[in-house]
Amino acid sequence: MSIGQHIITERFYGAKSHTIDNVDIVLSRECGENTLAVVRINNALYQLLVNDDGKDVLNDHVEEVGASFGAWTGSSAFPIGPFTPLGTEQSNSSFITADNKAIVKYFRKLESGQNPDVELISKISSCPNIAPILGFSSAEISGANYTLVMAQQYVPGLDGWSHALTTTSGSFAEDAEKIGEATRNVHTALASAFPTRVVPVEALADALTTRLNELISQAPEIARFKEAAIDLYQSLEGDAHIQRIHGDLHLGQLIKTPERYILIDFEGEPARPLNQRRLPDSPLKDLAGIIRSIDYAAYFDGEHTQWANEATALFLDGYGSIEDQELLNAYILDKALYEVAYEINNRPDWVKIPLEAVERLLD
Known part of the structure; x- marks a missing residue:
């Protein structure tokens, strides 16, 4: 099966009533046995961790979450799993690190420009009522900047x-x-x-x-x-x-x-x-x-x-x-x-x- 056939089952994919005319991989990195990819589907961009069948497996391969963060950032400093998934929300997927010190959020549907989650929190880090940003990754695609993933201090409660x-x-x-x-x-x-x-x-x-x-x-x-x-x-x-x-x-x-x-x-x-x-x-x-x-x-x-x-x-x-x-x-x-x-x-x-x-x- 292809990426297009699989993605229509994902909660973060909101265009289920539209016919998929084309799927293009615009950015990719090898990540273990899978591929971390940004794909363009009908002019919208999505971030996936796909297997050879084109199925998104990010929530199924939590041991690769930390590795995939490193794949985008080019850094091995970020902790490697096992991570605990918090489930898939409307526009992202989040995971807690094994030491419960960080929450890692993958933005699933991507839009050009810095994501407000990163933009706002980064500028008010001294405010006692927010959880500070620990790091984030972005990429330039077709001349525009896209926020891909962020890591934030995990606050239990x-x-x-x-x-x-x-x-x-x-x-x-x-x-x-x-x-x-x-x-x-x-x-x-x-x-x-x-x-x-x-x-x-x-x-x-x-x-x-x-x-x-x-x-x-x-x-x-x-x-x-x-x-x-x-x-x-x-x-x-x-x-x-x-x-x-x-x-x-x-x-x-x-x-x-x-x-x-x-x-x-x-x-x-x-x-x-x-x-x-x-x-x-x-x-x-x-x-x-x-x-x-x-x-x-x-x-x-x-x-x-x-x-x-x-x-x-x-x-x-x-x-x-x-x-x-x-x-x-x-x-x-x-x-x-x-x-x-x-x-x-x-x-x-x-x-x-x-x-x-x-x-x-x-x-």
């Missing part, structure tokens, strides 16, 4: 989503405040490391309206909210501060340690092109992501409305002053509308959760 689900019948107060503090610290560090600017809120409202129209094209059921949502967006006034942000923040992107919360996975929304994910945005977008995640946790096992309200208030207390509550509400609405579209197309039984949030916000 429970992710914020899993922890929140254990507390919906109890107190999440201290955690919510710590998450707010961690988010503020990261935003402050990013604002110091990258340019910031002030823009008319109207520009952000226009972007939210554009996104609304995109969501309606994906899930026409959302159209019934269009008029009310646009009214809310157009009512926004004044100026807003924008900067580099996490871009896809939710409880699952946090690791709880005894001392603090650590923010992880700074890639931004995986469905958006990389050049868009690297654009500055309002920090309130990250806050909206956490608030919506809290709402999901509250409804995951029953309806813990009071828990969600208290957790949200304490999260915002931990973060500090909010420059524009109405703009925050607009970002919460945007996130909830995105969730409605996602759930309709992927998990229709869950659509009630964001749908009720949209109705509350537009009431």
